[in-house]
Amino acid sequence: MDITIVSVILSVALYFLITERISIDMTAIGIIVALIFTRILTPAEAVAGFASPAVITVGSMFLISRAIMRTGGVGYLARNVILHSRGNVRIASLLTLLIVAIASAFINNTPVVVLFIPVILELGCEYGMSPSKLLIPVSYASILAGTCTLIGTSTNIIISDLSFSYGYGKISMFELAPLGVPIAIIGILFLYFAAPRMLPGHTEPTCGHLDREDKRYLAEVTIPRNSPLIGNEPIQYFAEHYGRLTLYEVIRGGYIFYPDKDKIGMKADDTLLVKGAANDLIHLLQEKVVELAHESRKLNFNIDDPASIIFELIVPPQSSFLGFNPRQATFLKDLGIHVIAMKRRRLHYSEQKMEQMRLRIGDILLVKCPVDKIDRIRAGGDFIIIEDVYHKIIQKKKAGVAFAIFAGVVAAATSGVADIMVCALAGVLLMILTGCLPLRDAYRALQGDVLILIVGTIALGAAMAKTGASEVYARGFLYMFQSLGPQVVLMGMLLFASISTQILSNNATAVLLIPIAISTAATLGVNPRPFIMAVCFGASACFATPIGYQTNLMVYGPGGYTFADYLRLGIPLNLLVLMMGALFIPIFWPF
Numbered sequence: 001m002d003i004t005i006v007s008v009i010l011s012v013a014l015y016f017l018i019t020e021r022i023s024i025d026m027t028a029i030g031i032i033v034a035l036i037f038t039r040i041l042t043p044a045e046a047v048a049g050f051a052s053p054a055v056i057t058v059g060s061m062f063l064i065s066r067a068i069m070r071t072g073g074v075g076y077l078a079r080n081v082i083l084h085s086r087g088n089v090r091i092a093s094l095l096t097l098l099i100v101a102i103a104s105a106f107i108n109n110t111p112v113v114v115l116f117i118p119v120i121l122e123l124g125c126e127y128g129m130s131p132s133k134l135l136i137p138v139s140y141a142s143i144l145a146g147t148c149t150l151i152g153t154s155t156n157i158i159i160s161d162l163s164f165s166y167g168y169g170k171i172s173m174f175e176l177a178p179l180g181v182p183i184a185i186i187g188i189l190f191l192y193f194a195a196p197r198m199l200p201g202h203t204e205p206t207c208g209h210l211d212r213e214d215k216r217y218l219a220e221v222t223i224p225r226n227s228p229l230i231g232n233e234p235i236q237y238f239a240e241h242y243g244r245l246t247l248y249e250v251i252r253g254g255y256i257f258y259p260d261k262d263k264i265g266m267k268a269d270d271t272l273l274v275k276g277a278a279n280d281l282i283h284l285l286q287e288k289v290v291e292l293a294h295e296s297r298k299l300n301f302n303i304d305d306p307a308s309i310i311f312e313l314i315v316p317p318q319s320s321f322l323g324f325n326p327r328q329a330t331f332l333k334d335l336g337i338h339v340i341a342m343k344r345r346r347l348h349y350s351e352q353k354m355e356q357m358r359l360r361i362g363d364i365l366l367v368k369c370p371v372d373k374i375d376r377i378r379a380g381g382d383f384i385i386i387e388d389v390y391h392k393i394i395q396k397k398k399a400g401v402a403f404a405i406f407a408g409v410v411a412a413a414t415s416g417v418a419d420i421m422v423c424a425l426a427g428v429l430l431m432i433l434t435g436c437l438p439l440r441d442a443y444r445a446l447q448g449d450v451l452i453l454i455v456g457t458i459a460l461g462a463a464m465a466k467t468g469a470s471e472v473y474a475r476g477f478l479y480m481f482q483s484l485g486p487q488v489v490l491m492g493m494l495l496f497a498s499i500s501t502q503i504l505s506n507n508a509t510a511v512l513l514i515p516i517a518i519s520t521a522a523t524l525g526v527n528p529r530p531f532i533m534a535v536c537f538g539a540s541a542c543f544a545t546p547i548g549y550q551t552n553l554m555v556y557g558p559g560g561y562t563f564a565d566y567l568r569l570g571i572p573l574n575l576l577v578l579m580m581g582a583l584f585i586p587i588f589w590p591f
Contacts, residue, residue: 002040002467009034010460010469010512017504024505025449028456040463048462049455053421054161058154058454059446060424064406065108066445067437069115071402089129093137093196096120097188100138101145105152105184106410109142113551130201135555136569137191137199140543142551144187144573147540148180149173150420151410155506157420158454159536162461162514168528173414176536178588183537183580187573198568200560216246217341217366219281221290222271229266229289235259237266238274242284245276278366281341282310292340309374310340313365313383321382323358336373341366402436450507457511465515474519486526486591490534491582493517497538498574502545510539526591533585541577543570 009031016027035041049055085092096116103112116138120131146153150160150173160171223229229237238247250257250264251271257264271293274281284290315322342357343364369377377383409427413420431437437445464470477496481489493513501509513535521528542549546556546566555561 003469003472005038006040006460006463006467006469009038009040010464013456013460014504017508023449025452025456028453031456032459035459035463040467041459045462045466046459047455049458052161052455052458053419054158054458055451055454057157057161057421057424059451060421060428061151061154061157062108062445062447062450063428063437063442064409064424064431066441067402067431068107068406069112070441071399071436092129093134094192096134097137097141097192101141101184101188104142104145105148106406107151109146109153110550110554113139113142113554117555132559132561133196133199133201135559136552136561136565137195139549139551139555140191140569140573141184141188143540143542143549144184147537148177148184150176150413151424152176152180153506153540154450154454155510155539156536158507159510159514159532159539160420162458162511163532166514166518166528168518168532170420171536173410173420176533179533179537179580179584182584183577186580187576190572190576191569194572195569199565200562216275216277217281217343217364218273218275219341219366220271220273220293221284222293223266223268224288224291225268227266227268227289230268231265233259233263234266234272241289242276242280244280245274245284247272247274249273278310278341281366285340292338308368309371310366310368311385313337313367313377313385315359315361315363315365316382316384319359319361319382321359322361325358336370337377338368339365340368398434398436401434402431405430405434405436453505454507454511457508461511461515464512470515471519471523473516474523477516477520486521486524486530487582487586489520489524490530490585491578493520493531493534494538494541494578494581494585497535498541498578501539501542501549506539506542506549510535513539527589530585530589530591533589534581537577537581537585541574543573545570 012034013027013031016022016030017024022030032046036043036046085095096119100109100112100116103109117135120134120138143153147156150156150171156171156176164170234247234250238245247259249272250259250262250266251273252264252267272290274284276284285292343366365383374385377385405427408430409423412418412426413423417423418426428437428442432439432442461470464473477492481492497509497513500513504512514532517531517535518528521531542552544567546552546561546563552566559565
């Protein structure tokens with residue numbers, strides 16, 4: 001009876017995970033509640049996953065990955081792809097795939113792919129290359145590289161913890177590398193040569209998306225007396241150091257100079273009218289190249305300052321401050337708000353000065369404000385607050401510290417100085433203490449829906465083991481391969497995991513199949529280790545559909561892909577993992 005109940009819960013959970021009629025975290029909570037109400041698990045057993053080392057380690061790696069991305073290390077590599085490719089599309093493509101792979105072997109691949117989507121779009125603009133030729137390969141390269149190390153993907157960490165809980169030991173940091181690295185190398189070479197021929201060449205994806213007017217702000221700044229700008233020609237200096245910023249005008253006394261026409265050297269107290277993205281403007285202020293105009297005191301633009309925050313204010317139709325000048329309005333000063341820049345649709349920035357502007361419906365102000373004033377601003381109703389701008393601002397000066405901490409985590413976990421969970425937690429603590437990851441940013445980086453899904457599927461896996469359902473499923477699985485050797489059964493397990501991960505998340509696939517894999521090995525009377533590794537590689541072989549993995553889905557829209565595009569390039573990669581796994585897993589992890 002208990003096996004039937006667990007099977008029903010499993011079937012319903014699979015339905016909701018596949019169809020996503022409700023969110024994955026709600027499905028996971030539903031699993032826990034159902035197992036408690038049916039008395040399959042006690043309440044303590046059902047929520048034991050919250051204390052699982054796998055959940056804690058995965059959450060910690062999310063935070064460490066966020067810190068590395070936020071300090072700009074990977075972004076620096078991405079920008080250098082274009083610089084070092086020297087106009088050669090093939091070199092640019094290969095460098096992109098290699099950097100994505102190397103980064104994804106050690107940090108969460110989702111932010112890596114997020115970072116490279118605009119880089120690839122820019123490659124398309126620079127070289128006339130279709131980004132649709134490279135976006136799917138970038139997603140696939142990140143997935144392939146994730147199977148090279150223990151921390152390459154959260155799936156590996158979960159399987160390692162489950163393997164330990166079943167009494168078969170954890171997976172070491174580079175235990176997967178002997179097979180994972182060759183698969184990744186062959187897979188990336190296949191992507192490099194096959195993708196240009198097999199993927200569509202859409203010419204539309206668009207340079208305009210990279211630096212759209214509605215993503216750029218107008219700022220009015222002055223040159224302080226110790227600025228490196230003094231004595232330099234502005235156009236040349238900005239091109240060399242702040243290439244993404246546009247300099248419109250230089251105002252000196254009662255005269256206006258246009259840098260693209262007038263050859264002038266910068267002087268202290270010159271006023272500049274510049275336009276650019278929030279990240280670039282904040283860097284300009286952080287590095288004290290310029291100061292905000294019309295500010296009576298110098299402001300601290302350290303985004304790790306816990307007392308203040310940088311965000312956007314949108315002017316709604318009901319605002320009582322329509323028509324006010326954003327620089328001169330006393331209501332902003334009363335709230336401690338300092339206007340950094342402003343953006344407005346269909347505005348020719350070079351035709352208006354900040355002091356001439358009056359707030360209109362839909363205007364957006366980039367501001368710095370004390371944290372304790374946010375509730376008052378929100379309650380007033382005169383502005384709509386967007387609080388996520390500061391998350392996009394990169395702290396380049398912390399890049400070396402972040403990489404040093406990360407290297408220490410990897411080294412300590414690899415050498416066995418401490419458990420991977422302890423190393424990851426220590427890494428998070430150091431990232432926060434050194435300012436690489438502000439605490440308020442850390443909470444947002446946790447990806448709670450993924451962690452809750454892991455907890456729910458761990459509970460379901462425990463229920464399958466407790467009721468004997470996993471043994472029943474294993475016998476049914478073995479029935480298809482009766483009288484065949486363990487290597488054929490291993491191939492079947494790889495195939496089963498690979499098919500499952502196309503429609504479920506790879507984490508859910510891993511948690512659900514590990515007890516079946518271990519029961520299968522026990523029935524055959526062989527070492528479960530190769531079957532555990534089969535689930536590890538099979539659960540990450542999610543190449544054939546856009547819904548198989550979140551990075552596949554992320555590139556679907558920007559690349560203008562169809563479902564068939566994933567099949568054409570993904571099925572050969574799935575077959576690569578299947579064949580190499582079946583051949584070499586028994587060699588590296590004997591039966």
